[in-house]
Amino acid sequence: MTELDLYLAASTRDNTRQSYQAALRHFEVEWGGLLPASSDSVAHYLAQYGATLSISTLRQRLAALAAWHQEHGFGDPTRNPIVRKVLRGVQAIHPAEQKRAAPLQIEQLAQVDSRLTYLIECTRAAGDRAAALRHLRDRALFLLGFWRGFRSDELSRLRVEHIRVVQGEGMECYLPRTKTDRYLKGQTFRVPQLSRMCPVSAYLDWVQAADLQDGPVFRRVDRWGNLGDDPLNVDSLLPLLRRVLATSEIDAAELYSTHSLRRGFASWAAANGWDLKTLMEHVGWKSAQSALRYIELADPFNQQRIEKSLKDR
Template identity: 50%
Template sequence: MTHQSFHDAGRVMSRVEHYLLQARRENTERSVAAAVRHYELEWRGLLPATPQSIAAYLAHYASTQSISTLRVRLAALGRWHREQGFADPTKSDLVRRVLKGIRSEHNTPQKQARPMAFDELARVEQWLLSQVRVEPPATSEAAAARLRAARDRSMLLLGFWRGFRADELTSLRFEHVRIEPDGSMQCFLAASKTDTSASGRSFRCPSLPRHCPVAAFRDWQTLSGLQSGPVYRQINRWGVISERGMRATSVIPWLRRLLTKAGADMPDQYSSHSLRRGFANWARTSGWDLKELMDYVGWKDVHAAMRYLEVDAARSDQLFAQSLGTAPDPADAAVVPQAAPPERSPPKRSNVVPLRPRKTSP
């Protein structure tokens, strides 16, 4: 093989490695690294692990870690073993049975993020809009606050009306957003959590008469002057916009800080899923059927969709009242127990022998 052939082969291999790295999502990389760090440093386990050591690891943290946390770490450790060429100990029958026992004994209701109610969304958006319209800013800090309000308003409305997750919001790029002639907006996501084939998907965002995500996006792009790269980025106190996009893990603290500043109640109960859950509940109460909602958001599994929907207690009570009425049924009235008759003493035995008829001769 000539020197040029070696050089070409090296270039091909470097491109192969590049595309292999692109196939691994940043969030997955962090998850695997965190699980390995916890297993090796916190628990002082050895890798590669055996099924027995993985089972002991699970048992050690069974009472202090949630089932969902243990599952995430288990999946990450399994991925590490497969990628390093080792047998996956997390798939063993021993580990499966230990995890089932932990779930039986320590299972608790899964905590769900508080959905963003439409009224709350409108109030926070109005507060942000009042800051965006302040001009001209007198100081660099005021200019930075105005920029931040424009970014936050766009991020909040797009996250709600499209039901985007944190990774979808933070991976959006300007060159993948297109404003259509009818005023709507097309957002192309090259990859997302559920897009395992990395084929990408386009999402249409409508232009709305109120609380419009398209108008908010236009305001943010105009004020920022950005035309390419990540749409949502960090902004420092002097109004300098970072070249790098926000991380998905920063969405929860971002939303809670925003709600705290806007005076929302219990901001710590919100998470990055609050926007998605809020839209799902708004759509359901607005008359969308489940198929329409799944198609719009991008859910392929009905069980995944149902986890985002809350039971409307008032609606349930209304349906019961329509079917059964509101007046109590007389048959359901409490039955007053009848008083037991007084006990009587048993009758005294008689000493009289009863007479029997005599037998007569035929």
Template identity: 50%
Template sequence: MDTSPDRYLQAARRASTERRYAQAIAHFETEWGGLLPASSESVVRYLTHYGDQLTSRTLRVHLAALARWHQQLGFADPTKSYRVRDTLKGIQALHPQPVKQAEALALHELELCINQLAEELADPLPVVRLRAARDQALILLGFWRAFRSDELSRLRIENIQWRKAQGLELFLPNSKTDRSNRGRLVKVPALKRLCPVAAYEVWLNESELTEGALFRSIDRWGHIGEQALNANSVSRLLRQVFLRSGVDPEGYSGHSLRRGFATWASANQWSHKALMDYVGWRDVQSAIRYIDSDGPFGNWAL
């Protein structure tokens, strides 16, 4: 058993954040040719160079990566300079950009996907049935619980309690908004149609999995992988299902499930508080970002 403190330090960091920070440092050093440790003036020149090429959100991530690199190695943090902060503010003022968001998966498109997967579940080839069962469970759980891709990829069977025809209780050890890693217990309801609980049952029966990662890769011969499905694979998986279902996949990603549920819930008169509590958002602005809502123009609408 590993008793070194490094494993605890590693556990405190999200893998996705680590990847983004590593890419940011490589961009500063290799792409731009910056030197580390960096001075505040070099960081200002870096921001100026990419101010009209990268979004301010991306630049903030790069600054955070640079800040942590310097802090971890005991160097003064050059990103704290007022010139760095003012340069970023100036970039935001001169190059405002709308936030790019994934298309929300509407209920009609969700039904088309699940109908297609239902046909594939009756296919004589075991590998086709296996993938259909996995994809159906992933899509329905992701939609009705508004899960992020990384949350879906981290679901483990031993953390799920299944009460047939009633619902599921899932324990999420950590998530993007759970900075203290306390974990969160969420419930998934059994529904009359498009039921995530029934889809979960089908997937377990087809896969015969009893522990470990819930969603995994499946190769061409129908072998199920040992490790969890990579979170970055969720968007590709969804687009493949959309194509087979006759749905144009343009603009859709793993976040389409989360946005789709938020939009559906808003249209069905969920209050902002109820939606925030269910999904796990901390502030109203986070919820509003995911909701596509139409103004009530009534008879004035074309």
């Protein structure tokens, strides 16, 4: 890889690049399309999979095709009106409600924290270093993911050398790249020290027990208690999360995803009087629309509000 290739690769987030590569393989290999593509072929591709792929997946496939053509100096066929019309037609004929992960409630977070704390004590007493390390890691991951509202890829990219603990106040987590950081300036997230379910103490317990001086924060722990050098793969976080929830006796663990921590915090903050601007700044959202999609209202049917009005009459 040349220096030019290295810098070009670094300009795109790893998971975005991987998803785009998968989308291009689907277009070329599975469907038999050719690159560069014509707007007519892209329209036929959408029509072929309009009944089987979700609208969000089709949009992602179009984004991948657009990026390939732009990078290689070709005109973007996805901007043609016929492509946009076909996409709207697919959405009209195959409407589908957007699936959202169940938000992790504060009571459930407390249940997970209590269970993992108990397991840490038991495995330490039994001399099972590997199991104790895994429980310490998972506790830090849950508490940091919830209170900071991190995305799964942000959790996997946290590095010890980019975290600074301020005793008695909290810690600062620097990420050189985030999803909304278009200009790659990096962003620092502040995490508060709390009196209970504290993400800072959970982080310190984990890195001290694992003797981490630098490198990825969250890593694989093998059966002998050895730590991997690489960060946990983003795809491994979902089964990890659901396994911990099931172990903590949270009902219907399969309904939760890695977005559940982020949605849970946003819903908790909104229910506790956080204004939208403060919530956006804390989590890192750039638009109110993005933030509102994550908030689960405490009274979604407005039943309590209406009943109160009826009683006051």
